[in-house]
Amino acid sequence: MTGDGGTPVLEVEDVGLAFAGVTAIDGVSFDVRPAELFAVIGPNGAGKTSVFNVLSGVYRPQRGRVRFLGEDILSRRPHEIAAMGLARTFQNVELFHNLTVLDNLMLGRHHHFRYGALAALAWLGRARRQELAARAAVEDIIDFLELAAWRRHPVRLLPYGVQKRVELGRALAMEPRLLLLDEPVAGMNLEETEDTARYVLDIRDELGIPIVLVDHDMGLVMDLADRVLVLDFGRRVALGTPAEVQRDPKVIEAYLGGSS
Numbered sequence: 001m002t003g004d005g006g007t008p009v010l011e012v013e014d015v016g017l018a019f020a021g022v023t024a025i026d027g028v029s030f031d032v033r034p035a036e037l038f039a040v041i042g043p044n045g046a047g048k049t050s051v052f053n054v055l056s057g058v059y060r061p062q063r064g065r066v067r068f069l070g071e072d073i074l075s076r077r078p079h080e081i082a083a084m085g086l087a088r089t090f091q092n093v094e095l096f097h098n099l100t101v102l103d104n105l106m107l108g109r110h111h112h113f114r115y116g117a118l119a120a121l122a123w124l125g126r127a128r129r130q131e132l133a134a135r136a137a138v139e140d141i142i143d144f145l146e147l148a149a150w151r152r153h154p155v156r157l158l159p160y161g162v163q164k165r166v167e168l169g170r171a172l173a174m175e176p177r178l179l180l181l182d183e184p185v186a187g188m189n190l191e192e193t194e195d196t197a198r199y200v201l202d203i204r205d206e207l208g209i210p211i212v213l214v215d216h217d218m219g220l221v222m223d224l225a226d227r228v229l230v231l232d233f234g235r236r237v238a239l240g241t242p243a244e245v246q247r248d249p250k251v252i253e254a255y256l257g258g259s260s
């Protein structure tokens with residue numbers, strides 16, 4: 001069991017977010033501990049993506065506080081939060097599809113995505129000359145995620161499951177202090193799902209990186225997570241170990257009565 005003690009990496013306190021009268025998050029609190037695999041689940045529209053967008057600085061909530069490594073991040077822009085060590089993957093693959101696996105991971109070491117593809121490519125030219133150390137770190141990630149066979153291949157030619165793994169690698173290349181995974185197995189077949197689950201556990205256990213994973217699939221989350229936050233209609237329905245959450249009548253009600 002990991003994530004038992006220590007100062008929380010992430011502290012979320014009474015966060016509230018609404019869009020033109022629609023409540024997306026309604027007074028949600030939780031924390032994430034060192035080397036913990038923390039899952040956020042809930043039926044469709046429960047507020048999971050909104051929580052992610054608050055954590056990564058895309059949405060600014062009207063109420064509450066979020067601290068990452070002890071620092072308030074609510075007033076920070078997304079790229080500043082990323083630079084502090086909070087890396088995320090997306091529900092859809094977001095990579096430079098014409099670049100190789102290696103180049104996508106090299107780009108992950110820097111936070112130039114906000115400038116667009118041209119600036120990123122210019123940076124890549126400089127990186128080739130200047131950053132041999134970056135290259136060594138990226139090669140380690142390629143080994144860790146078993147991507148060696150594809151390292152020189154353009155991402156667009158890779159199977160979907162491998163593309164998702166490259167995206168994971170790009171997030172790791174940022175040397176994150178916390179990793180946010182948005183539906184990491186969405187659209188995957190069984191084999192790809194099992195592979196991904198194994199890599200996610202390895203990231204926690206071997207690299208010691210805490211993870212917040214969002215998904216609506218109870219099965220996967222219950223197998224992987226140390227603790228689970230269940231949301232419904234933007235509210236916290238339950239928070240606890242998978243076993244605690246699974247037998248909570250409020251959770252069963254949210255799933256059976258929900259739209260999922």
Ligand SMILES: Nc1ncnc2c1ncn2[C@@H]1O[C@H](COP(=O)(O)OP(=O)(O)OP(=O)(O)O)[C@@H](O)[C@H]1O
Nearest residue numbers: 019022023024043044045046047048049050051216
């Ligand atoms: N940008 C937005 N503008 C308006 N309403 C939004 C916006 N983002 C989310 N919402 C609303 O907030 C609520 C929570 O949505 P959110 O996408 O966070 O849920 P979710 O749990 O991620 O759902 P899903 O599993 O379907 O992705 C919903 O009612 C949604 O319509």
